[in-house]
Structure formats: C-alpha cells, structure tokens
Amino acid sequence: MDAIFSYLLPLVALFLSLSLIFRANKRDSGNLKLPPGKTGWPLVGESIIFALAGPERFISERMRKHSPDVFQTSLLGEKMAVFCGAPGNKFLFSNEKKLLTSWWPKSMKKALLFPEFVDDSLKEVAALSHGFLHEILKPEALKQYIPVMDSMARQHLDEEWIPNGEVKVFPVSKKYTFALACELFMSINDPKHIERLANPFTLVTSGMFSVPIDLPGTAYNGAIRGGKMVREELLSIIRQRRKELLEIKETKYHDMLSRMLLETDENGELLNEMTISNNIIGMLVASYETTSTAVTFVLNYLAELPHIYEAVFKEQMEIAKSKGPGELLKWEDIEKMKYSWNVAREALRLMPPGQGAFREATTDFTYAGFTIPKGWKTFWTVHSTHRNPKYFPNPEKFDPSRFDGSGPAPYTFVPFGGGPRMCPGKEYARLEVLVFMHNVVTRFKLEKAIANEKVIYHSSPTPMSGVPVRLYPHEK
Numbered sequence: 001m002d003a004i005f006s007y008l009l010p011l012v013a014l015f016l017s018l019s020l021i022f023r024a025n026k027r028d029s030g031n032l033k034l035p036p037g038k039t040g041w042p043l044v045g046e047s048i049i050f051a052l053a054g055p056e057r058f059i060s061e062r063m064r065k066h067s068p069d070v071f072q073t074s075l076l077g078e079k080m081a082v083f084c085g086a087p088g089n090k091f092l093f094s095n096e097k098k099l100l101t102s103w104w105p106k107s108m109k110k111a112l113l114f115p116e117f118v119d120d121s122l123k124e125v126a127a128l129s130h131g132f133l134h135e136i137l138k139p140e141a142l143k144q145y146i147p148v149m150d151s152m153a154r155q156h157l158d159e160e161w162i163p164n165g166e167v168k169v170f171p172v173s174k175k176y177t178f179a180l181a182c183e184l185f186m187s188i189n190d191p192k193h194i195e196r197l198a199n200p201f202t203l204v205t206s207g208m209f210s211v212p213i214d215l216p217g218t219a220y221n222g223a224i225r226g227g228k229m230v231r232e233e234l235l236s237i238i239r240q241r242r243k244e245l246l247e248i249k250e251t252k253y254h255d256m257l258s259r260m261l262l263e264t265d266e267n268g269e270l271l272n273e274m275t276i277s278n279n280i281i282g283m284l285v286a287s288y289e290t291t292s293t294a295v296t297f298v299l300n301y302l303a304e305l306p307h308i309y310e311a312v313f314k315e316q317m318e319i320a321k322s323k324g325p326g327e328l329l330k331w332e333d334i335e336k337m338k339y340s341w342n343v344a345r346e347a348l349r350l351m352p353p354g355q356g357a358f359r360e361a362t363t364d365f366t367y368a369g370f371t372i373p374k375g376w377k378t379f380w381t382v383h384s385t386h387r388n389p390k391y392f393p394n395p396e397k398f399d400p401s402r403f404d405g406s407g408p409a410p411y412t413f414v415p416f417g418g419g420p421r422m423c424p425g426k427e428y429a430r431l432e433v434l435v436f437m438h439n440v441v442t443r444f445k446l447e448k449a450i451a452n453e454k455v456i457y458h459s460s461p462t463p464m465s466g467v468p469v470r471l472y473p474h475e476k
C-alpha cells in the first residue's frame with residue numbers, strides 16, 4: 001500500500017500543479033498579448049536553467065529567441081517580465097511609482113527582515129529609508145570617512161597581504177569591506193565582534209536569492225537562520241547605543257547608526273529598533289558582496305593587464321608623492337583619480353556585482369506591444385546592455401577609454417541602476433574602491449597566479465579560486 005502511495009502521490013501532485021499552471025496561463029492570457037517566453041517548471045520555473053547557464057547567457061539567448069525588448073520567464077517562484085536593452089532600462093527607471101513599485105523576492109525578505117515586516121511587502125520600510133539613505137550616503141556626508149577608509153586599507157594590507165607571497169583577493173577583500181562597513185555603519189572594530197556578525201551574514205548573502213524551499217540544508221533555510229542571528233546581534237547593539245544616548249544625551253560616535261538613532265519619522269517619533277535594524281541589515285547586505293566583488297575584479301584586471309596597471313600606477317603615484325609622510329587621503333585626492341575610476345567602471349561593466357533589480361506592476365500596462373498584467377514582477381538587468389555590441393563595440397575588450405568624455409550612451413552602463421531607485425551607495429562604493437586601489441598599486445605590482453579563472457554566479461559573480469595573485473612590493 002505504502003509503495004502505491006509513494007508512486008501515486010508525486011503523480012497527483014504533478015497533475016495538480018500542471019492543471020494549476022494551465023488555469024493560471026489561461027486566466028492570464030485572455031485577450032492579453034503577454035511577452036513571449038516560457039515559465040518553466042512548477043515552483044522552480046526557470047531558476048535552475050538560469051543558475052546553470054549563468055545570467056548573461058540566459059538573458060542573451062532569450063533576447064535572441066523571444067524578443068530583444070521584453071520576455072517572460074519564472075524565477076524565484078514568480079512570473080516575471082525581463083525588460084531588455086537601453087529602452088527597457090529607461091522604461092523601468094522612468095516609471096517607478098507610476099506603473100511599478102519596488103519588490104523583493106520572498107527569500108530575501110524572509111532572511112533579512114523581522115517577521116512583522118515580511119507580509120507588508122517591504123514598501124513601508126523602503127519608503128522610510130530611501131530618502132534618508134541618500135542623505136547619509138551623499139558625497140558631502142561621506143567625505144569625513146575617506147581618511148578612515150585609507151587607514152583601514154593600510155592596516156589591512158599590513159596584516160593580510162604578504163610581500164613576495166600570494167594572496168587570494170576575493171576572501172581578503174570581503175574581510176576588508178565587511179570590517180569597513182562595521183566601522184563606518186556602527187563603529188564596531190573588535191575583530192571577534194566582526195567575526196560574530198560575518199559568519200551568519202555569509203549564510204544570508206548565500207541564500208537570499210534562492211528558491212524559497214525551507215528545508216534543512218537548503219540555501220533558503222540557511223539564509224533565514226543566518227538572518228535571525230544577525231538581527232539578534234544588531235538589536236543588542238542598537239539597544240545598548242540607545243541606552244547610552246538616553247543616559248548621556250549625546251553620542252561620541254560619528255557612524256551611520258548614530259544618525260539613525262537620532263532620526264525621526266513623519267510623525268516626529270524616533271525610529272523604532274526594528275526599523276533601524278532592518279535598515280542597517282539592508283545596508284550591510286547591499287554593500288557586502290557588491291563592494292568586495294567590485295574591488296576583486298578591479299584588482300583582477302590590474303593583475304591581468306600590465307598596460308592598464310602602469311597607467312593606474314602612474315596616476316596613483318603622483319597623488320602619493322604629493323602627500324606628506326603618513327598623511328591620509330582626502331576628497332581632493334579622490335577627485336584626481338580620473339583614469340583609475342574609468343578602469344573601475346570598465347571592470348563594473350564587464351563584471352557587474354549586482355545583476356539588476358525587481359519591481360512589481362501596480363497596474364496593467366503595455367510595453368513594446370505586450371501587456372504586463374498587474375501583479376507581475378519585472379526585472380531589469382545589466383546583462384542586456386553591458387556586453388551588448390550594439391552599445392559597447394568589441395564588448396569583451398577591457399577598454400577604460402569608453403568612459404572618456406560623455407561616456408557610454410544613457411541607460412546602457414547601469415551597474416548601479418537608474419532613476420529614483422538608483423543605488424544610494426554608489427558614492428560610498430566609488431570611494432571604497434578608489435582608496436583600496438590607491439593602497440594596493442602604490443605598494444605592490446600584481447601578477448595573476450591562475451590565468452582564465454572560472455567565474456560562477458551566486459548573487460554576484462564569484463571567481464572559483466578567489467583570484468590568487470602574486471605580490472611584488474615596489475622598491476622604496
């Protein structure tokens with residue numbers, strides 16, 4: 001009997017899910033002309049194909065096969081319209097709040113946020129934090145952090161980068177960028193405390209864009225467990241800081257948490273602890289993989305392309321020579337790093353750390369002759385333009401001169417997105433990458449230990465061996 005059930009149950013489940021899909025498609029299609037494409041298997045949709053093919057191939061194949069403007073798929077358990085090319089990016093960036101609202105996958109919300117917020121579709125939290133994040137991450141506010149970034153980069157290289165040895169750039173960059181975020185966001189600099197946050201945090205970032213199957217051993221399950229640990233740790237930090245603030249009426253800290261503790265909402269009330277925690281987690285998540293991936297691939301290209309390295313070295317040495325012994329970098333120095341920033345941008349074009357972003361249609365609307373029904377999710381992606389020869393001739397070539405003058409055409413180079421929801425951490429990332437570049441190239445010449453290292457995709461491109469490089473210190 002048991003054996004019969006074990007055969008029958010999966011068949012019944014398959015039949016039910018197929019009939020549900022059939023009914024859903026029938027209801028969806030009606031008279032509407034939906035974007036072409038396939039939604040794949042029940043629940044997993046095309047997520048597995050996406051993971052196996054990698055985002056770039058997945059997108060370019062479907063643009064060729066279905067439509068260069070917009071196609072449908074199903075990812076992370078959701079029906080999705082993927083908008084393509086510069087016009088697709090422009091459309092989504094310009095219709096924020098008119099036709100679309102922000103949307104995050106369930107896996108991300110469950111891992112990152114307090115359960116109270118999960119069913120609220122995150123709008124409330126994002127709305128509260130969006131303008132405020134832009135405020136605390138704008139260039140004027142970040143200038144004061146440049147010397148801190150510089151001294152931490154120096155200390156990091158002293159401790160982790162071994163002269164005449166080899167270093168794996170990816171793991172050490174992660175260590176540096178996470179330690180920097182802990183310092184600048186919350187003034188946490190005790191290595192043990194940083195590690196206590198970093199370990200569960202890695203679980204979160206590994207599983208936050210996974211298929212939402214909550215079983216022991218799945219990435220989704222790990223992300224939820226990790227998120228709970230990070231939230232508990234953050235809550236205790238926030239409570240302690242709020243207590244100090246109430247007792248001594250002022251704060252000795254100049255970090256972003258202090259700003260949040262003093263911030264009030266539209267009713268003049270101080271932000272509650274959960275909101276602050278959600279915002280700090282959001283910033284940690286948004287900055288962790290992205291900035292470490294950016295640093296890693298910039299250094300990867302510098303190690304691979306000696307002529308690019310030499311030009312960056314020249315620019316950075318001029319800045320280094322203009323400074324007194326031990327004098328730290330400041331805003332004016334960063335402004336001189338023009339060629340280095342073009343190099344970093346070219347690395348962001350070829351290896352963009354963020355893949356794009358989701359939205360939800362708030363009403364039925366038409367794009368390129370197809371209807372996107374209300375409730376559908378949309379996705380814009382760097383992969384439809386960054387290596388597209390239509391926008392970047394000879395796209396595989398590493399060529400920083402693409403950014404000379406007015407640079408690439410609008411809506412084609414979009415590592416930070418665009419429109420009102422453009423990444424508020426763009427300037428933080430620019431400073432962090434440039435300060436790190438300065439420190440590395442003024443101390444070491446780099447040589448790649450593995451040529452043509454394979455890159456796989458988690459939430460960001462991940463070099464399989466961590467980009468090992470040999471380090472040759474410059475003669476003093």
Ligand code: HEM
Pocket residue numbers: 102126130133137282283286287290291294352353354355356357358415416417418421422423424425426428429
């Ligand atoms: C190289 C580094 C980075 C890249 C490539 C990057 C990329 C992105 C992208 C593509 C988005 C989605 C935009 C959209 O929804 O259309 C985004 C959003 C966001 N980023 Fe970044 N980011 C980086 C660093 C940072 C840093 C350092 C922070 C914070 C300190 C940060 C904070 C955020 C936040 C809070 C959002 C959500 C904004 C919103 O929904 O309104 N990012 N980022």
